Amino acid sequence: MEDNGRTARKRAQILEAARPVFLRNGYVGASMDEVAALASVSKQTVYKHFTDKEQLFTSIIMDTTAQVEGLTKMITATLDDDGDLARDLRALARGFLGAIMEPELLRLRRLVMAEAERFPDLGRTWYERGFERSLKTLAAAFGRLGERGVLRLDDPELAAEHFVGLLLWIPVNKAMFRGGNDLYAEADLDRLAEAAAGAFLRAYASPDTA
Amino acid sequence: MEDNGRTARKRAQILEAARPVFLRNGYVGASMDEVAALASVSKQTVYKHFTDKEQLFTSIIMDTTAQVEGLTKMITATLDDDGDLARDLRALARGFLGAIMEPELLRLRRLVMAEAERFPDLGRTWYERGFERSLKTLAAAFGRLGERGVLRLDDPELAAEHFVGLLLWIPVNKAMFRGGNDLYAEADLDRLAEAAAGAFLRAYASPDTA
């Protein structure tokens, strides 16, 4: 997988240098000159690897959808272990929160949202490959818990949506509107995760396991 | 209040024309020439009313924070009427959803988020005056319901956060990542509101009122 030929190496160099440039200034505000300078590469080389600015931009974004793998693995690993459900849900919530509040990921979110109208395919793909995919994994895990009688739910997908909604709406919005990175201390995230997991359980746990 | 002198009229003309320009292209992508042309106004006039691009931009955004009034009124009007709580919550949820899924408001959200790093004050103010304010109103109303024993809650603010999280996370994210406007039919919004209100009640209603 790791092609360390000169060509691939240069390409990676450019992508890595270009990401912060686009993240900082948005698509229109990003300068190809700056990308080349930051990558220690000539502009000619940039244009050899990417036909134009647009293609470089979409490459940057698409290259990040692989991160979701980690999330989906965490979901099944945490929920399919037959242990204490309340504890597992807290742990899952905390893991989700930690992953999504990563400053780099938040900036990517902002960028994709901002350009969703200019690059509709990009927004749609990011949504499907990241958002929807982890949601479906979570729904499947909830479905299994429902069959085991631990959760009481008619619609696992809805339950999954409610779980992430309870957990993420407030902190993500706060982060999106307030640029700063040090919004939440670890203890705050713990508290948020616990509160969301608790509310979810009250709404969706089977009465006979209370 | 309505000063229809020429000056005020021109100013309104410029603001109205500038909004779509900034919404479509973002701050950097918006052109003052286009604003002037769209407002049927000379550039000189634009610069007479607004010292520069930045000030025009912030004026556009700030002028919209007044819309929140409607939301807060809806909250108290719906929840403080002593009627059927389940019905009231559904109605409130539906009202919230309808208001926030307004295409214009969604585009504004996107814009403010996108520029939150470039204009930190703008993002913070928008968050405080819109987001936090309606949240506090909702929390206060929930607090009153708690005192009447209808809801069971230790922390009204947390309950309010959970209410909007259950309701808004999914549709707002979908709308933010997918440019299109006709994502949800009215019936879909009804269903979303009902599901969120139901889950909230299961998590927060007093057991003795079930």
Add this chain to the structure above:
DNA sequence: TTGGGGGAACTAGACGGTACAGTACTGGCC
């Protein structure tokens, strides 16, 4: 009530300065 005058507000467009996308060329390094 009416009919100007005065002056602010406005229009149209050119202009300087800057920035940037993408191309072309040159000289050096492997």
Add this chain to the structure above:
DNA sequence: GGCCAGTACTGTACCGTCTAGTTCCCCCAA
């Protein structure tokens, strides 16, 4: 000899200013 850094170049776009001529609004005198 081929690849690449560095850089100059072309064409375009745009902010904010400036000039010069025009229109509108308000007040006051007749």
